[in-house]
Amino acid sequence: ATERTLSIIKPDATRRNLTGKINAKFEEAGLRIVAQKRIRLSVDQAQQFYAVHKERPFFGELTEFMASGPVVVQVLEGEGAVQKNRQVMGATNPKDAAPGTIRAEFAESVGENSVHGSDAPETAREEIAFFFSGLEIVG
Numbered sequence: 206a207t208e209r210t211l212s213i214i215k216p217d218a219t220r221r222n223l224t225g226k227i228n229a230k231f232e233e234a235g236l237r238i239v240a241q242k243r244i245r246l247s248v249d250q251a252q253q254f255y256a257v258h259k260e261r262p263f264f265g266e267l268t269e270f271m272a273s274g275p276v277v278v279q280v281l282e283g284e285g286a287v288q289k290n291r292q293v294m295g296a297t298n299p300k301d302a303a304p305g306t307i308r309a310e311f312a313e314s315v316g317e318n319s320v321h322g323s324d325a326p327e328t329a330r331e332e333i334a335f336f337f338s339g340l341e342i343v344g
């Protein structure tokens with residue numbers, strides 16, 4: 206079924222001017238960018254967004270990094286968009302990411318891994334609502 210997922214182009218990627226190259230990967234895979242904005246998160250907002258990870262040892266590093274520069278938040282739409290986006294991104298650790306995936310080509314490390322994508326349809330709904338109102342999503 207047609208589905209939506211939340212994607213974030215992270216500060217390591219915006220800093221290296223990779224927004225267009227990453228968006229091309231999404232579009233080539235048949236994902237449509239139905240909402241998109243470039244924003245700067247505060248540490249507090251990054252902590253809210255990643256609250257499920259707050260007990261992890263890397264929580265501080267992760268949230269400081271996500272607030273360290275601009276991010277591009279976007280809604281991707283398509284057939285099985287959550288899974289399709291996860292395939293296009295590749296594994297969290299770029300060392301494990303399949304050739305041709307965004308993380309294999311662009312990620313710098315497990316922390317500075319260029320993109321975030323929702324892990325399931327229910328998470329996608331929550332993550333989309335965190336950043337976007339219905340009016341901002343144009344399918």
Ligand code: CMP
Pocket residue numbers: 258263266267297315316317318320321322
């Ligand atoms: P993301 O999909 O944004 O969701 C949680 C993030 O935590 C994940 O991508 C990684 O970038 C980050 N992460 C996971 N493991 C580590 C780690 N060991 N050190 C730093 N960041 C990590």
